[in-house]
Amino acid sequence: MATFFLIIIYLAFISLGLPDSLLGSAWPVMQVDFNAPLETAGLLFMIVAAGTIVSSLISGSVLERFGTGKVTLVSCIMTAGALTGFAFSPSLIWLILCAIPLGLGAGAVDAGLNNYVAAHYKAHHMSWLHCFWGVGATLGPVIMAQFITGQNLWRQGYLTVAGIQGVLVIILFLSLPLWDRVARQSNVSTLEAAGDGHDEKEDILGNSTKPIQIRGVKLSMVTFxxxxxxxxxxxxxxxxxxxxxxxxxxxxxxxxxSSYYGGITVGRFITGFITFKVSNRHLIRAGQLTALFGALLLVLPLPTVFSLVAFMVIGLGLAPIYPCMLHETPVRFGTKHSQKIMGYQMAVAYTGSTFMPPLLGLLASLWSISVFPYFIFISAAAMLLFSEKLNAFLSRRI
Incomplete structure (x- = not known):
């Protein structure tokens, strides 16, 4: 039953990924329809991400009171309604209003399902969970492309994705009794899911250290x-x-x-198997180097085909980084503090999603969209730098 129920959780994570890539894919057409400036997409994206931050910060008490199953169900209802609102929005004001529940619903699903899988399933399932987010994120542009090809029917694209969300809502509703039952039957602890051998970190850090004051935590947060x-x-x-x-x-x-998100999806599926043989630290480094190489292809004055390939290469590189960093948290900082540090990391991650894309949009509006590859390359290089500084510090501490 646990395996069958895990499939339902994967389906829920597909619903989390589906809306994430729709706006970027549809915006070149939507921008014309609404006669909006280029950077408006950044504003909408920022509102969605801000809602995600808020809901993730309060998700702990909400999940404790209502349970993961009910919170996931309500969140999917919110996102389905928000996507329907996008489809029928007569103006930018309505898009802004609909972006609010879209973000609120996404944050609660993300925090709840990540915590549930970490607590009740083995570690490699986390990579596969985020792989199914990639399935949703990959399908989003594919669906939208079918409607905007020669017809500019982006509203029908949003409506179709809203319908898929509605089907997932029905599945989640029917599966509500299973959430607590699977949790009770599960014998996989959070410690087992994250890995063994964390007690020595607890001895080094001590019991009185505040999580945010632990050396290396800020480096990890910047990397996220x-x-x-x-x-x-x-x-x-x-x-x-x-x-x-x-x-x-x-x-x-x-x-x-879509091929970019496909690279993330395929990469995370493969990562689930590689984690049995390769450490998280090596997977994170390999992914960052691969993403940096893909970003370099975007920067160099090469034919268009290299830019297209670069999208997939960057996706493959990004694939293992996020789930492996989540799994590495107890190893790096000890299980005593890992839950709070995990929350800090996810909050900062959402902050990056909230402010960095609009910043890129602002730069593009001041100069041109040609700043895009340089922004991506510099960010990827900085991510590698901070990650390696953290690895060097942790090696000295051991």
């Missing part, structure tokens, strides 16, 4: 911020870059952004 800045920046502005600078049709650009 930069990672989400790269991931969300490409998702939001990738299509605009390909349309505005590489002169691709909007539908074709959306398809290539």
């Amino acid at each position: 911020l930069l990672y989400c800045g790269v991931e969300a920046g490409i998702g939001l502005w990738g299509s605009s870059f390909l349309v505005g600078l590489k002169n691709l049709p909007a539908a074709e650009a959306a398809s290539w952004v």
